[in-house]
Amino acid sequence: MSLVEIDDIEGGEILSLHQRILSDIREKILSGAWAPGHRIPFEHELTDHYNCSRMTVNKALSQLAKAGLIERRRRSGSFVRQPQSQAAVLELHDIRIEVEALGLPYRYKRLERLKRRSGTEDRALLGLSQSGPVLALEGLHFAGERPFALEQRLINLSAVAEAAEEEFLDIAPGPWLIGRVPWSEAEHRIRAMAADEMIADALDIDVGAPCLVVERRTWSAEHPVTHVRFIYPAESHTLVARFTPSQG
Amino acid sequence: MSLVEIDDIEGGEILSLHQRILSDIREKILSGAWAPGHRIPFEHELTDHYNCSRMTVNKALSQLAKAGLIERRRRSGSFVRQPQSQAAVLELHDIRIEVEALGLPYRYKRLERLKRRSGTEDRALLGLSQSGPVLALEGLHFAGERPFALEQRLINLSAVAEAAEEEFLDIAPGPWLIGRVPWSEAEHRIRAMAADEMIADALDIDVGAPCLVVERRTWSAEHPVTHVRFIYPAESHTLVARFTPSQG
DNA sequence: ATGGCGATTATGTATATACATATTGAAACG
DNA sequence: CGTTTCAATATGTATATACATAATCGCCAT
Numbered sequence: 001m002s003l004v005e006i007d008d009i010e011g012g013e014i015l016s017l018h019q020r021i022l023s024d025i026r027e028k029i030l031s032g033a034w035a036p037g038h039r040i041p042f043e044h045e046l047t048d049h050y051n052c053s054r055m056t057v058n059k060a061l062s063q064l065a066k067a068g069l070i071e072r073r074r075r076s077g078s079f080v081r082q083p084q085s086q087a088a089v090l091e092l093h094d095i096r097i098e099v100e101a102l103g104l105p106y107r108y109k110r111l112e113r114l115k116r117r118s119g120t121e122d123r124a125l126l127g128l129s130q131s132g133p134v135l136a137l138e139g140l141h142f143a144g145e146r147p148f149a150l151e152q153r154l155i156n157l158s159a160v161a162e163a164a165e166e167e168f169l170d171i172a173p174g175p176w177l178i179g180r181v182p183w184s185e186a187e188h189r190i191r192a193m194a195a196d197e198m199i200a201d202a203l204d205i206d207v208g209a210p211c212l213v214v215e216r217r218t219w220s221a222e223h224p225v226t227h228v229r230f231i232y233p234a235e236s237h238t239l240v241a242r243f244t245p246s247q248g
Numbered sequence: 249m250s251l252v253e254i255d256d257i258e259g260g261e262i263l264s265l266h267q268r269i270l271s272d273i274r275e276k277i278l279s280g281a282w283a284p285g286h287r288i289p290f291e292h293e294l295t296d297h298y299n300c301s302r303m304t305v306n307k308a309l310s311q312l313a314k315a316g317l318i319e320r321r322r323r324s325g326s327f328v329r330q331p332q333s334q335a336a337v338l339e340l341h342d343i344r345i346e347v348e349a350l351g352l353p354y355r356y357k358r359l360e361r362l363k364r365r366s367g368t369e370d371r372a373l374l375g376l377s378q379s380g381p382v383l384a385l386e387g388l389h390f391a392g393e394r395p396f397a398l399e400q401r402l403i404n405l406s407a408v409a410e411a412a413e414e415e416f417l418d419i420a421p422g423p424w425l426i427g428r429v430p431w432s433e434a435e436h437r438i439r440a441m442a443a444d445e446m447i448a449d450a451l452d453i454d455v456g457a458p459c460l461v462v463e464r465r466t467w468s469a470e471h472p473v474t475h476v477r478f479i480y481p482a483e484s485h486t487l488v489a490r491f492t493p494s495q496g
Numbered sequence: 497a498t499g500g501c502g503a504t505t506a507t508g509t510a511t512a513t514a515c516a517t518a519t520t521g522a523a524a525c526g
Numbered sequence: 527c528g529t530t531t532c533a534a535t536a537t538g539t540a541t542a543t544a545c546a547t548a549a550t551c552g553c554c555a556t
Contacts, residue, residue, distance in 0.1 A: 016538080016539060016540090017539080017540075018539080018540085042505095042506065042507090043506070043507070044506085052540075052541085053540065053541050053542065054507095054541095054542095055540070055541070055542085056539085056540060056541080058507080058508080058509095059539090059540095061507090062507095062508085063314075066311075072506090072507065072508090073506085073507080073548090073549075074505085074506055074507045074508080074547070074548045074549055074550095075504085075505055075506055075507075075547095075548065075549040075550055075551095076505095076506075076507090076549070076550075077506065077507085078506090078507085097316050100314070100316065101315070101316075189486050190438060190460070190486065191460055191482060191485065191486040192440035192441070192458040192459055192460035192461075192480075192482040193440070193458055193482055194457070194458045194482065208456065209442070209458075210440040210441055210442045210458035210459065210482070211440055211458065212438070212439055212440040212460075213440075232440075234439060234440035234441055234442070234458070237439065237440075238437050238438065238439040239436075239437065239438040239439065264508075264509060264510090265509080265510075266509080266510085290535095290536065290537090291536070291537070292536080300510075300511085301510065301511050301512065302511095302512095302537095303510070303511070303512085304509085304510060304511080306537080306538080306539095307509090307510095309537090310537095310538085320536090320537065320538090321518090321519080321536085321537080322517070322518040322519055322520095322535085322536055322537045322538080323517095323518060323519040323520055323521095323534085323535055323536050323537075324518095324519070324520075324535095324536075324537090325536065325537085326536090326537085
């Protein structure tokens with residue numbers, strides 16, 4: 001087997017062999033070609049098919065198992081798991097991490113960017129008492145080719161002036177802000193909502209389909225910094241949080 | 249190097265070598281011993297330290313990189329990444345409190361009560377490894393005359409035997425349990441869902457209407473105690489959570 | 497039939513080895 | 527003094543091999 005990396009035709013990306021095997025199988029599963037419960041080929045069959053060593057196949061399958069897409073059973077083989085609404089954790093608010101934890105390539109794309117003086121609604125969302133310049137952003141987070149979440153964000157430019165110069169074309173404002181503004185407090189609101197036409201269009205789902213909405217307001221030293229609303233299609237997302245009882 | 253699996257003293261768990269290396273390094277990072285930006289030992293150093301092959305070390309480090317904890321740079325080494333996550337402290341209140349906070353009279357009404365041996369689904373929900381007696385309850389929480397939330401609950405009777413004698417006709421099982429069983433850990437899953445016919449009927453909403461679903465699993469001293477699913481009509485409910493940042 | 501037991505099989509982990517590739521630091525050169 | 531070149535180095539990927547482990551199947555004896 002050649003050690004040279006292989007050019008994956010479809011995506012045009014350069015993939016190592018085990019990544020290509022992983023990607024091929026993931027595609028079969030996500031597309032539905034291999035339904036939950038389906039037994040995927042044995043390691044030795046994939047070894048033959050890709051003409052590579054078992055270690056290489058094993059690496060791909062192990063990763064799929066760790067990502068929760070397949071279940072491996074000794075002596076029986078590997079099986080496609082029931083879709084377990086893959087975990088996003090309340091602790092992880094970087095969507096990139098959530099997506100990459102699923103083993104999918106992450107991408108952010110800006111839909112809209114608007115600088116304006118805050119109106120009544122902006123002030124309510126941010127918790128501002130007086131008007132000032134704000135930046136309104138809208139963007140899509142992708143997991144592979146599928147939209148993963150829609151983001152609607154307001155940034156208080158009085159608190160983060162540098163944001164006015166940033167285009168946010170394909171870098172998400174969340175990580176950008178975290179690197180610049182130390183936040184001291186945040187408040188979350190979580191609710192369900194039916195997709196309206198605009199949301200349905202952006203997320204490529206039906207109008208009226210249920211969505212999970214997570215809104216966050218962030219302060220830094222008593223000053224409102226940003227308000228963000230993440231909208232997830234219901235099937236794609238479950239928040240998970242673990243607790244131990246607080247003492248006292 | 250022995251092929252025998254190694255007994256990790258602290259957790260008492262059986263870990264393979266690459267899992268132990270991974271776990272050791274993750275511990276250093278999460279505990280703060282190795283701060284963001286810190287260069288972790290080179291592969292060949294870890295190879296010496298654990299007296300194993302580079303492939304084994306590489307497997308651990310690759311996984312840490314994929315999980316986003318470290319960043320690997322050729323020729324330079326591997327470095328601890330900036331923390332991209334914040335820990336969550338989310339308080340979920342008793343439904344009675346929520347309703348009364350709205351200034352509405354609260355009432356609970358049992359819909360169904362069934363004692364049975366746990367089936368596969370019951371065991372999955374509770375996290376039980378073997379079958380045993382469970383109590384399945386379904387009930388409605390009212391705010392005034394309107395249904396406020398539907399509750400579907402499983403109680404592990406092996407852990408809470410007294411629950412078998414309780415009718416739960418108009419007292420909700422949640423508060424009853426809290427008074428009797430000190431819980432040590434809980435896990436929440438939060439998602440959006442479209443109402444099916446049964447839910448729509450109970451909550452007096454349309455089929456397909458979006459709902460917020462909150463599932464909670466509770467343990468007491470390692471023993472699963474109860475699994476409960478609250479289903480709220482989307483309009484009636486918003487979860488609110490406040491956070492302060494925590495390092496790591 | 498049936499309950500136990502060994503053989504078979506697929507996965508799990510680890511090794512030694514090989515070569516590729518990106519990046520750095522230093523030497524060589526104009 | 528700046529630039530180019532090159533060797534050294536750490537990681538990235540793949541191989542062939544070995545043995546461990548768990549689950550299943552079929553055989554055999556009770």
